[in-house]
Amino acid sequence: MNKTDYKDMWVYIEHDGGKVLPVSLELCCEARKLCDAAGEKLCAVIVGELHRSEIEKVMDCGVEKLIRVSGTGYERFSVDAYTELFTRLCRKYKPSAVLVGGTIDGRDFAPRFACRLPTGCTSDATQLVYDPKTGDIEFIEPAVGGKMMAVITVPFVRPQVGTIRPGTFKYQPAGPRPCELIEERIDFPVEKIRTKVLDFLPDEEDESLNIADAEYIVCVGNGLKGADALGRYRELAALLGGKLGCTRPVFDRGVLPYKLVIGQSGVVVKPKVYIAFGVSGAVNHVTGITDSDVIVAVNRDPEAAIFGYCSYGIVGDMDEVCDAMIAQLKGRA
Numbered sequence: 001m002n003k004t005d006y007k008d009m010w011v012y013i014e015h016d017g018g019k020v021l022p023v024s025l026e027l028c029c030e031a032r033k034l035c036d037a038a039g040e041k042l043c044a045v046i047v048g049e050l051h052r053s054e055i056e057k058v059m060d061c062g063v064e065k066l067i068r069v070s071g072t073g074y075e076r077f078s079v080d081a082y083t084e085l086f087t088r089l090c091r092k093y094k095p096s097a098v099l100v101g102g103t104i105d106g107r108d109f110a111p112r113f114a115c116r117l118p119t120g121c122t123s124d125a126t127q128l129v130y131d132p133k134t135g136d137i138e139f140i141e142p143a144v145g146g147k148m149m150a151v152i153t154v155p156f157v158r159p160q161v162g163t164i165r166p167g168t169f170k171y172q173p174a175g176p177r178p179c180e181l182i183e184e185r186i187d188f189p190v191e192k193i194r195t196k197v198l199d200f201l202p203d204e205e206d207e208s209l210n211i212a213d214a215e216y217i218v219c220v221g222n223g224l225k226g227a228d229a230l231g232r233y234r235e236l237a238a239l240l241g242g243k244l245g246c247t248r249p250v251f252d253r254g255v256l257p258y259k260l261v262i263g264q265s266g267v268v269v270k271p272k273v274y275i276a277f278g279v280s281g282a283v284n285h286v287t288g289i290t291d292s293d294v295i296v297a298v299n300r301d302p303e304a305a306i307f308g309y310c311s312y313g314i315v316g317d318m319d320e321v322c323d324a325m326i327a328q329l330k331g332r333a
Contacts, residue, residue, distance in 0.1 A: 003135060006158035008065060009035050009097040012086075013046045013058055014106060020054045023101035023166035028061035030128060030169040031099055034137065037130040040096060041065055047085065048074045062174035066181050067093075073188030076197055077105045079112065081188040086113040088186060095159045097137055099128075102163040114161040120154040121161040124264065126168055126287045136160065142264045142284045149283065167212050167268030170291065208243060209259040216242025217271045219262055219289075222249040223278020223299065223318050230255070232322045233277065239329045245269070247285050263288035275325075277318040281306030298322075 011028050014021045028044060035042045043065035044058050059066070067089065073081035082105075090098065090113065098114075100106040102124055114121035125139035136153045137160050143150035154160040211217060218237040220230070230244075237244045246256045248265050262269055263285035274292040278299060279285065286309050289295060297310035298321045307313040314321055 001157055003096075003158055006094045006096040008041045008043045008093070008095050009038070010043045010045055010067075010095045010099065010159070012098065012100045012106070012110075013044050013050075014101050014103060015046070015048075015050055015054065017048065018051070018054075020050070020057060021101060021103065021166070022171065023103065023106075023164070025057060025061060025171050025173075026166070026169040027099050027101060027164055028058060028063060029172050029174065030164075031097075032062040032174050034097075034128060034130045035062075035064075037132065038096070038135070043067060043095065045069065045086075045089070047082070056176075057173075059176045059179060060173040062177050064177050064179055066179055067184060068181065069184045069186055071185050071187040073190055073193060078188075078193045078195065079105075079108045080193050080195075082109040083112040083116065084188055085186055087116045089184070090117055090159055096135075097158075097160040097162070100161070100163045102165040106163050110161055110163050117157075117159070119157040119159060119161060120152075121163070122152045122154075123163045124165050125152070125162055126165070126264065126268075128162075128164075137162070142287055165264075165268060167270070170270070209257065211243045211245050211260060211262070212267050212269060214243040214245075214269065215272045216240040217245050217262075217269055217274050217292075218242060219245040219247065219274065219276045219279060220250055220256075220318075221247045221276060221279030221285075222253075223280075224250055224255065225319070227255050229319060232319065232326065236275075236322055236326050236329075239326060240273070242271070242273075247279055247282075276306055276310070277322060279306050280304055281309060 009031050011031050013024045041064040044063045045067045047069045100110040111121040122139040125141045127140040129138040139152040139162050218233050245262045246260050248261050251261045264287050268288045270291040272293045275296045295310040296312045297306040298314045298318050302315045
C-alpha cells in the first residue's frame with residue numbers, strides 16, 4: 001500500500017436528525033489543526049437529512065469538503081448500514097484518516113468498517129498529534145490502568161481510524177472556508193438490517209448527573225470515608241452553583257453512580273473551577289480534567305500526584321477543608 005495515495009481527513013458528523021452532536025464539532029476543530037499540519041483537506045461526512053443551520057456549524061469549523069449521503073437504510077442508526085456505507089466510501093475516496101465520536105453508535109460501527117478495509121482502529125484517544133516525518137497520526141491515550149501513556153499509530157495501512165471520547169477537545173471554530181460539496185446516493189437494502197426498532201422512550205435524565213458542562217465541580221476521590229460523608233461535598237457544590245463528581249474507585253465502591261465518574265473511564269470536563277478532594281492524581285483521572293481553568297487539590301499526602309497538576313494545593317484532611325470552605329461561603333451570604 002502506498003500511503004501517498006490516501007488524502008484528506010474525514011470526520012463523521014453524528015446527529016439526531018435535528019442537531020449535530022457536540023463531539024462531531026469538537027472533532028472537526030481538532031482535525032482542522034491536523035489537516036493544517038499535514039497539508040490535507042478536512043472533509044465532513046453527513047448521512048441523512050440535516051437542517052442548514054446545523055450544517056453551517058460544521059462548515060464554521062474549517063471544513064473544505066462535505067460528503068452528503070442519501071439513500072435507504074439510514075432512517076435510524078444501523079450498524080449494518082453504516083458499516084457498509086463507510087467501507088464503500090473509504091474504498092472510493094481513499095481518505096488518510098477517519099475520526100468518529102466515541103459515542104455508543106460510533107464505537108459500534110468504526111472498528112467494523114476498519115476491519116473490513118482492513119486497517120487499524122484506535123479508541124478513546126485523549127490527544128492527536130501529526131508526525132510530519134512519517135505522515136502518521138499519533139493517537140495518545142492512557143494505558144495499563146492509567147500508569148503510562150500509550151502512543152498508537154497505524155504506520156502501514158490507511159485510512160487511520162479512531163474514535164474519540166466526547167468532551168476531549170474544545171469546540172473552537174476556525175471559520176468557514178471554500179467547500180466542495182459531494183452528493184452520494186448509496187442505498188442499503190432495508191431487509192438486510194438485522195435489528196428492528198420496536199419502540200423508543202427518551203431517557204428520564206437526572207440533570208444532577210449531567211456534569212460535562214458544569215462550570216464548578218467538586219470531585220471526591222478514594223480518600224472519601226464513605227457515603228455518609230457525601231453530604232458536605234454536595235453542600236459545597238450547591239453553594240458554588242456546581243455539581244458533584246467522583247473518581248472511578250468511588251464508583252467501584254458503590255458510593256456514586258457511573259455517570260459522575262470523571263476521567264478516561266468516565267466523562268471529560270472543562271469547568272471554570274475544579275476542586276478535587278482526596279484524589280490521588282492517577283493519569284486516567286487527570287486526562288479528564290486538564291482543560292479546567294482552575295484546579296484546586298486537597299489531599300493529606302503532600303506527595304500525592306494530583307499536586308503536580310493543580311493550580312492551588314492544600315495539604316490537610318479533606319473533610320475539615322471542605323467544612324472550612326462551606327463556612328467561608330456561608331459567611332459571605
